[in-house]
Amino acid sequence: MRRVVVIGSGIIGAAIAYELSSIPNLQVILVDRQVPASGATGAALGVLMGVISQKTKGRRxxxxxxxxxYYETLLPQLESLTGEKIPSNRHGLLKLLFAGDDRQKWENLAKIRQSQGYELQLWDRQTLQKYCPQVCCDRAIGAVYSPQDQQIEPTSLTRALVAAAQIRGVECKFGTGVQDCFSTRLNDSQNRQCRQIQTTKGILEFDDLIIAAGLGSTSLTTHLKQPVDIRPVLGQALHLKLANPLGNLDFQPVITGNDIHLVPLGQGEYWLGATVEFPDADGEVIADKILFAKMKAEAIAFCPEIEDGEVLRSWWGKRPRPEGQPAPIITRLSGYDNVLLATGHYRNGILLAPATALAIREEFI
Structure with missing residues (x-):
């Protein structure tokens, strides 16, 4: 059996462990110092901005x-294996357009998406009011509606991936911190290998190592003398409860305006987020109350009923953003022939998890 260790049980590590579990003669071990979805994944909103993204070609x-x-088959597969329902919103994604937005840009994107087999609808102000009367903002001149984008509850999805991976034989070592990574140079080669890691519960040996630890990837790669610079970008969000659901009960899409998402959860509950807060000169990033208040005010400006909502909780999380290279990082660690990186997904971890897992899987078949 070929032993593979995956470090990190956020959405990326969980998806990789699940995908690798289908490969014969591969023993997969998932390691994390915490429980699954404790880091950036647990703070995410789970909005999949794929079709509505301006990316039209290339790797991204x-x-x-x-x-x-892949999500079209993955979700039912996980629910069948685990017997658990994964909450999701299949009503699509609605992006508000404001005065000054380039409508022609979206018309061009709609044509490209049509040629790619996707649909984007451009709504005028009257259509927006017809389908989403909760949007009450003079600045909103219309919207772009993407019926094929969706939202998935990140923690439930991650736990389902882990549970399904365990059913298929993956060994999980949660509450196990990685303290050091050991490397050796190959004979007659500049390349090195990492075959052991020191954990809080002893030495763990393996044939291949996959680092999917988000912000923790920097320290792990530093141990291997090939540091990858990944820095935190903080995002704040809140959970609201309204006396009545917004707008049309039969049509509850995720609404986004000025990069702020309003995510319907059902029963009059909504998530609202998120801020984008970069670290200071010392690398520190602390939740900013002013930005949090501004985010809520922006949302109220396009959906006034939010102001009457009861705040059930607020939270924040740090997203892993690569410095000096595009996100995400899916590649072999420089100088190593048995260490793979799957990290630095920034704000698109939930969206890109299946594709990342498939890319890593290709390295083992």
Missing amino acids: WQLRCTSLA
């Missing part, structure tokens, strides 16, 4: 395209 679009297609 291909990853989106692959993930969107």
Whole structure:
């Protein structure tokens, strides 16, 4: 049996472990110092902005395209294996357009998407009011509606991936921190290998290592003398309860305006987020109350009924953003022939998890 260790049980590590579990003669071990979805995944809103993304070609679009297609079979597969329902919103994604937005840009994108087999609808103000009367904003001149994008509850999805992976034989070591990674140089080669890691519960040996630890990937690659610089970008969100659901009960899409998402959860509950807060000169990033208040005010500006909502909870999380290279990082670690990186997905971890897992799987078949 070929032993593979995956470090990190957020959405990326969980998806990889699940995907690798289908390969014969591969023993997969999933390691995390916490429980699944404790980091950036647990703070995400789970909005899949694929079709409505401005990416139309190249690697970034291909990853989106692959993930969107795979989710259609992945979710029912996980629900069948685990017997658990994964909450999701299949009412699509509605992006508000404001005065000054380039409508021609969206018309061009709609034509491209049609040629790719997807649909984007451009709505005028009257159509927006007809289908989403909760949007009450003089600045909104219309919207772009993407029926094939969706939202998936990130924590439930991650736990389902882990549970399904365990059913298919993956060994999970949660509450196990990685303290060091050991490397050796190959004979007559500049390349190195990592065959052991020191954990809080002893030495763990393997044939291949996959680092999917988000912000923790920097320290792990530093141990291997090939540091990958991944920095935190903080995002704040809140959970609201309204006396009555917004708009049309039969049509509850995710609404996004000025990069702020309003996510319907059912029963009059909504998620609202998120801020984008970069670290200071010392690398520190602390939740900013002013930005949080501004985010809520922006949402109220396009959907006034939000103001009367009861705040059930607020939270924040740090997203892993690569410095000096595009997100995400899906490649072999420089100088190593048995260490793979699947990290730094920034704001698209939930969206790109299936495609990332498939890309890693290709390295083992």
